Each structure stands twice: as C-alpha cells, then as structure tokens.
Amino acid sequence: MSDCRKNIRREPVTTCPPAPTESQPLLSVKGLRKYFPVKGGLLKRQIAAIQAVDDVSFEVRRGEVLGIVGESGCGKSTTARLLMRLIEPDAGQVIFDGKEVGMRDGMTVTDLRRHAQMVFQDSYSSLNPRLPVEDTIAFGPVVHGTARSKAKERARYLLNEVGLDPSRFGRRYPHELSGGQRQRINIARALALQPQMVFLDEAVSALDKSVEAQVLNLLLDLREEFNLTYVFISHDLNVVQYISDRVLVMYLGKVVEVGPIGDVYKEPAHPYTHALLSSRPSMDPEDRKKESPLSGDPPTPINPPSGCRFRTRCAFAEDVCARAVPALTPIRADGSWLAACHMIIPGSGHSRAAAINEATTGGTNG
Amino acid sequence: MAETMGLVQDVSATPSRVPPIVQVDDLHVRFVSKDATVYAVNGVSFTLDPGEVLCILGESGSGKSVTLRALMRLLPRKRAVINGRVIVDGHDILSLSTSALSRVRGEIVSMIFQEPMTALDPVYSIGEQITETVRRHEKIGRAAAEARALELLELVQIPSAKRRLKAFPHELSGGLRQRAMIAIALSCRPRVLLADEPTTALDATVQIQILLLLRQLQKELGMSVIFVTHDLGVAGEIADRITVMYGGRFVEEGPTTAVMRDPLHPYTRGLLASTVHGQMHRERLRTIEGSPPNMEMLPAACSFAPRCRYAVDRCLEGVPDLHRPFPNRSARCIRLEEIGSMT
Numbered sequence: 001m002s003d004c005r006k007n008i009r010r011e012p013v014t015t016c017p018p019a020p021t022e023s024q025p026l027l028s029v030k031g032l033r034k035y036f037p038v039k040g041g042l043l044k045r046q047i048a049a050i051q052a053v054d055d056v057s058f059e060v061r062r063g064e065v066l067g068i069v070g071e072s073g074c075g076k077s078t079t080a081r082l083l084m085r086l087i088e089p090d091a092g093q094v095i096f097d098g099k100e101v102g103m104r105d106g107m108t109v110t111d112l113r114r115h116a117q118m119v120f121q122d123s124y125s126s127l128n129p130r131l132p133v134e135d136t137i138a139f140g141p142v143v144h145g146t147a148r149s150k151a152k153e154r155a156r157y158l159l160n161e162v163g164l165d166p167s168r169f170g171r172r173y174p175h176e177l178s179g180g181q182r183q184r185i186n187i188a189r190a191l192a193l194q195p196q197m198v199f200l201d202e203a204v205s206a207l208d209k210s211v212e213a214q215v216l217n218l219l220l221d222l223r224e225e226f227n228l229t230y231v232f233i234s235h236d237l238n239v240v241q242y243i244s245d246r247v248l249v250m251y252l253g254k255v256v257e258v259g260p261i262g263d264v265y266k267e268p269a270h271p272y273t274h275a276l277l278s279s280r281p282s283m284d285p286e287d288r289k290k291e292s293p294l295s296g297d298p299p300t301p302i303n304p305p306s307g308c309r310f311r312t313r314c315a316f317a318e319d320v321c322a323r324a325v326p327a328l329t330p331i332r333a334d335g336s337w338l339a340a341c342h343m344i345i346p347g348s349g350h351s352r353a354a355a356i357n358e359a360t361t362g363g364t365n366g
Numbered sequence: 367m368a369e370t371m372g373l374v375q376d377v378s379a380t381p382s383r384v385p386p387i388v389q390v391d392d393l394h395v396r397f398v399s400k401d402a403t404v405y406a407v408n409g410v411s412f413t414l415d416p417g418e419v420l421c422i423l424g425e426s427g428s429g430k431s432v433t434l435r436a437l438m439r440l441l442p443r444k445r446a447v448i449n450g451r452v453i454v455d456g457h458d459i460l461s462l463s464t465s466a467l468s469r470v471r472g473e474i475v476s477m478i479f480q481e482p483m484t485a486l487d488p489v490y491s492i493g494e495q496i497t498e499t500v501r502r503h504e505k506i507g508r509a510a511a512e513a514r515a516l517e518l519l520e521l522v523q524i525p526s527a528k529r530r531l532k533a534f535p536h537e538l539s540g541g542l543r544q545r546a547m548i549a550i551a552l553s554c555r556p557r558v559l560l561a562d563e564p565t566t567a568l569d570a571t572v573q574i575q576i577l578l579l580l581r582q583l584q585k586e587l588g589m590s591v592i593f594v595t596h597d598l599g600v601a602g603e604i605a606d607r608i609t610v611m612y613g614g615r616f617v618e619e620g621p622t623t624a625v626m627r628d629p630l631h632p633y634t635r636g637l638l639a640s641t642v643h644g645q646m647h648r649e650r651l652r653t654i655e656g657s658p659p660n661m662e663m664l665p666a667a668c669s670f671a672p673r674c675r676y677a678v679d680r681c682l683e684g685v686p687d688l689h690r691p692f693p694n695r696s697a698r699c700i701r702l703e704e705i706g707s708m709t
Binding site: 071072178180181208209210211212213214216217220235236237238239241242243261262275276279280281282283284285286287288289291292293294295296297298 | 425426525539540541542569570571572573574575577578596597598599600601602603605622623626627636637640641642643644645646647648650651652653654655657658
C-alpha cells in the first residue's frame with residue numbers, strides 16, 4: 001500500500017494513483033538507466049560509455065499491449081532485458097504489481113520472473129537443442145517447485161493451446177520444427193508459469209509473413225484467454241500498430257514519445273516519430289515516397305549528442321536543442337500522450353514553442 | 367475451363383518491341399549432396415526489358431535468391447546443377463567459359479547483397495575495392511581509377527566522399543556500407559543490376575533512403591534491375607512488375623499495381639491478406655495454414671495445393687500451366703476463373 005511514496009520523484013510524467021486499485025499500472029518504470037562501458041587502450045580502461053538506456057520512465061497498464069518501437073541501438077531490447085533483470089540496471093526503479101523489484105519489502109527477481117516472461121526473436125537459439133520441446137516447456141514450473149508430472153501435464157495443455165498437437169510434437173527436438181512452430185514453443189514456455197506479463201522482443205520479426213500472421217492471431221487469442229499484458233518490441237511499425245493499445249517510441253536510449261496508438265500514428269508529435277512513420281514503404285506504387293524523411297543513419301549511442309539526441313538529424317533543430325534535454329511533456333492535459341521535444345514545451349526558447357503565458361494544453365504541428 | 371483462358375506457354379507470348387535484356391527459359395536448379403537433393407528452382411521462365419525493374423517476391427526457401435544467383439552463375443559449382451537457358455545481353459551465361467564469365471560479371475550484370483559487411487572485404491578500404499574492380503575490367507591507370515571511385519561515391523550520395531575513400535567497411539554505418547556496395551556494383555557500368563534483399567537488414571529510416579537511391583540510379587543510368595525481396599512494401603516502392611515465387615516456380619506475374627490490388631493466385635491472395643499493413647488494428651488476420659513445401663520432394667502437382675482453400679482433386683494431377691486471363695498478367699492455377707467469380 002505504500003507505493004504512492006515511491007512515485008514522489010520528478011516531473012509531471014505520472015500522477016500518483018489515489019489507491020492501488022484497478023487503475024494501478026501492472027508495471028511502472030522510473031529513471032531506468034544502463035550505460036555499457038567501452039574499454040580500450042593498453043590497460044583496457046574505460047574510455048567511453050554506450051548510453052544504451054538513459055532515464056527511461058513509463059508504465060504498462062494491466063491488460064494492455066504496449067508497443068515499443070525504434071531503430072537499432074535505440075535501447076528497446078536493452079530496456080526489456082533490464083526489466084527482466086537479464087541485465088542489471090545502473091539506476092532506476094521497477095515496480096511490478098505495486099511491489100518494487102529487488103527491494104527487501106518488494107519483490108524478488110525470482111518472483112518477478114514468475115510473473116513476467118519473455119519471448120525472443122531467434123526461436124532456435126532460445127530453446128535447449130537437447131531437450132524435447134515438452135520438457136523445455138515443463139522446465140520452468142519444475143524449477144519453481146511444481147511436481148514433475150503436474151508440469152508435464154501443463155506443458156501438454158499449453159502445446160495444445162498454441163496449436164501444436166502434444167502427441168505429435170511433444171517429444172520432438174527444436175531442430176525438427178519449423179521457425180513458426182519453434183516460436184509457438186517459446187510462447188508456450190513463456191506461459192508455463194502463468195505469468196501476468198509477457199515481453200515479446202521482436203518475437204515475430206524472423207518469421208515469414210504467412211507464419212507471422214498465424215503467430216499474431218495466436219498472441220491475440222492467448223491474451224484474451226489468459227488475461228495477459230504484453231510489451232511488444234519491434235522495428236516493424238505496421239505490426240506494432242496492429243497489436244498495440246499504446247506505443248512508446250525510443251531514440252538513442254531515450255523515450256521521445258508515448259501515447260495511444262491511434263493518436264501517435266495519426267498525428268505524431270515528435271519530429272522523429274513523424275520521420276519514422278513516414279519512412280514506411282507503401283505497397284501502392286501510386287503512393288511512392290518522393291524523398292526520404294531523414295538523411296543519414298542513426299548515430300551510435302556512444303557519446304550521443306548533447307541536449308536533444310535527435311537534433312543532429314532534425315529539420316527543426318535550434319540552439320536550445322543542443323543546450324537542454326527536453327523533458328517528456330504532456331500533449332494532452334490528462335497526461336496520456338507525452339513527447340520530449342522543445343517545440344511542444346511552452347517557453348522552452350524554441351521559436352516554434354508556445355510562449356509560457358499562453359501555454360495551454362494544445363498540440364503541435366511539427 | 368482451362369482452355370478458354372488462353373493457355374499460352376510463357377515467353378513466346380510477350381509482345382516485345384525491344385529485345386529483352388534478360389531472357390530465362392525453363393531454369394532448373396537443384397542442390398545435390400550425399401544425403402539429399404533439394405529442388406530449389408523448378409522451371410522458371412521470364413524476360414526483363416531494358417530499363418525495367420522486376421521484383422521477385424517470395425518467402426524464405428521459395429527459390430528467389432537461387433534464381434537471382436543463377437543469372438550470374440554464382441552458385442557452388444560442385445553442388446548446384448543448373449539446367450535451362452539464361453541469356454543476359456546476348457551472353458549465354460550457362461555456357462560461358464570462366465574467363466568470359468568474369469568479364470560479364472561486373473560489366474554486364476552485377477549484384478548487391480543483403481549484408482554489406484560480409485560482401486565487402488574487411489581489410490581493404492572502400493576506395494581500394496572500387497579501384498581494384500575498375501582496373502580489373504578496364505585498362506586505365508591508377509589515378510583515373512581513383513577518380514572514378516570518387517565519382518562513384520558521390521553518385522551514391524556518400525557525404526564527404528573524398529574522406530570516405532580511405533575508410534574501411536567497419537568504419538562505416540550500415541547505410542553507408544550499403545551505398546559503398548552499390549558503388550562497387552556500379553563501378554563498371556553494368557546494364558543489369560541484381561539486388562538480393564539489399565534493404566532488409568537496414569533500419570526503417572535508412573531503408574527508404576536506399577530504395578530512393580536505387581530508384582534514382584536506375585532512372586539516371588537506364589539500368590534494368592531484378593530485385594529480390596520478401597517485403598511487399600519494398601516491392602511496392604521499387605518495382606514496375608512483380609513476380610511471385612512459391613516452391614521454386616513463378617506462380618504469378620503482373621504489373622505492380624495490378625498484383626497488389628487484384629491478386630490472382632490463391633497464394634498471392636493469401637500473402638496479401640496475411641500481411642499486416644498500415645491502418646490495421648486487431649482485425650483477425652486471414653492466414654495461410656500449414657507451412658511451405660519440402661523442397662526435397664516436390665510433388666508433380668500444384669505445390670500450393672496442400673495449403674490452398676480452393677484446392678480440388680484436379681490440382682494434384684500435374685503442375686498447372688501459366689494461365690493468362692488478362693494481357694500482362696499470368697498465374698499458375700487451374701481454377702483462376704472459378705476463384706475470381708467466388709470473391
């Protein structure tokens with residue numbers, strides 16, 4: 001019941017919920033940070049840091065699908081791994097179901113991994129090649145103290161749930177299955193511990209389109225059936241639009257925009273979101289792109305640009321963008337839609353920003 | 367009935383005013399090893415006009431990359447058995463001597479790949495790799511070749527090209543590496559460019575830049591391009607004409623807009639219906655059940671029949687011929703007319 005206390009940290013990003021009721025987010029992340037050292041020189045001393053995830057805060061509501069998009073090196077996968085504690089964060093607070101992960105009066109990492117599971121992109125390397133797939137699915141529950149026979153039973157039930165006949169597929173090894181079938185096994189394994197939340201890290205990206213569609217249908221069915229909450233990480237903007245309720249856009253380790261999927265895709269507030277969305281190739285030849293929205297590649301997260309990290313590729317960059325880091329600012333008064341751009345921060349000093357006294361709730365037309 | 371649909375065998379029907387620059391007749395490729403024989407390409411015929419961009423669309427294992435590589439004979443000599451006829455700009459590729467082939471590669475036809483990091487040589491600078499290619503094919507001095515290298519880097523819009531000549535592949539970003547690879551491929555002014563998923567490994571904002579660059583270069587240099595991809599969006603951005611591959615055969619072919627808006631073959635229909643594209647949100651996706659065929663034992667029948675919702679017994683009686691219900695359109699399905707009236 002003491003989780004409101006933990007919300008008293010910086011900025012208007014989150015409003016403290018009145019009581020831990022239904023509206024309490026299932027997952028709340030505050031100020032998450034991870035820098036990887038870059039070592040070099042004769043003595044292998046640290047010469048730089050990859051700022052993979054820098055001050056990332058967001059919430060995932062119970063039952064929703066949160067999409068995370070961004071290009072390579074933006075930190076989307078690192079974020080998922082940090083939340084699962086596959087990597088230890090440098091700083092930040094992770095609150096799962098009202099309990100802070102890793103704190104004495106909170107939740108242990110073991111408990112967290114029972115309630116949250118992950119599915120990876122490479123369906124083959126994430127399975128044990130020497131274990132029949134039903135044993136792989138039963139492995140987690142056995143580790144967490146379920147009787148072996150019970151765990152087997154659940155494994156066979158789950159195989160059926162993901163559309164694979166347990167008597168035909170249960171005793172097979174990963175190499176005897178196709179990519180789509182293996183990804184179904186990975187999903188079944190993730191569900192073996194009856195988690196509340198599943199992180200899907202590029203889970204359908206390696207699949208052919210016809211198989212991808214099967215797995216997307218399956219994910220939506222399972223979500224209904226088991227009341228799951230998904231964090232869906234992908235570089236495929238169309239798939240994210242398809243599956244998500246809300247979307248979080250990352251650039252070089254920072255959150256640049258987060259909001260309801262329909263709003264963000266329709267009227268992106270951040271210039272990067274706008275560029276990313278308009279980079280999508282069109283299936284209709286009459287709708288071909290005339291010019292590319294951005295030039296150049298995303299810079300590396302080693303020594304990222306000062307201030308706004310997107311400024312080096314942004315058409316609207318001004319002096320203020322190099323001086324100050326833009327905070328996530330509400331586009332909408334209820335705080336459901338936020339973006340980190342000086343153009344929408346009233347009185348930021350950007351020529352397109354509203355002056356401070358006329359600051360209202362208004363949106364922007366970047 | 368099939369007869370009424372104008373059952374015509376491939377190439378003869380193409381109304382060609384200009385002679386095609388690429389002509390492929392009944393191409394077969396199989397990979398033979400001790401354990402198994404994989405029938406990767408099973409009777410592919412097509413032509414490519416000068417200045418045309420053709421997209422071969424297909425899922426993994428459909429034979430699209432193997433078809434592309436056969437056009438340059440870039441397949442393992444011992445294991446790959448190639449049959450059929452491949453004519454590129456008058457050269458009979460499959461019967462060329464090794465030395466004649468290496469002249470054709472680069473000067474007439476060249477290729478760019480998905481992964482520039484593995485296609486480029488890591489121990490030579492970009493500039494050296496281009497000059498080497500140029501001097502291998504043309505009798506020009508080092509200085510002239512270097513000048514050409516600089517010109518090429520500018521052509522592919524690499525910023526501060528002069529400095530980048532000295533850069534090694536690992537010093538470049540993914541997008542720049544892909545541009546450098548395009549520069550090398552274009553260094554001897556080929557008439558045909560083969561592109562094997564060149565944008566698949568790139569980020570969204572970089573992919574569109576490379577697609578636009580390729581489109582622009584194709585127009586400026588008047589090249590013909592064959593572009594292999596699994597991505598319908600990429601095909602939509604670049605192709606004049608699309609051909610869809612399944613089980614080592616072309617199952618459908620037609621102008622891009624027509625194929626995208628009004629697919630004929632049940633596989634193409636299924637592929638379009640199961641692809642998530644813009645503006646979709648949680649509508650149930652219509653999937654293609656089952657999985658692609660085993661290329662080690664393809665039946666002498668329609669290879670899509672086991673997954674096809676319209677399949678009837680007749681579909682298993684033999685490999686369907688290409689039917690041409692409209693000018694410029696073809697599909698390898700015996701039930702085109704019936705399916706067309708069903709939907």
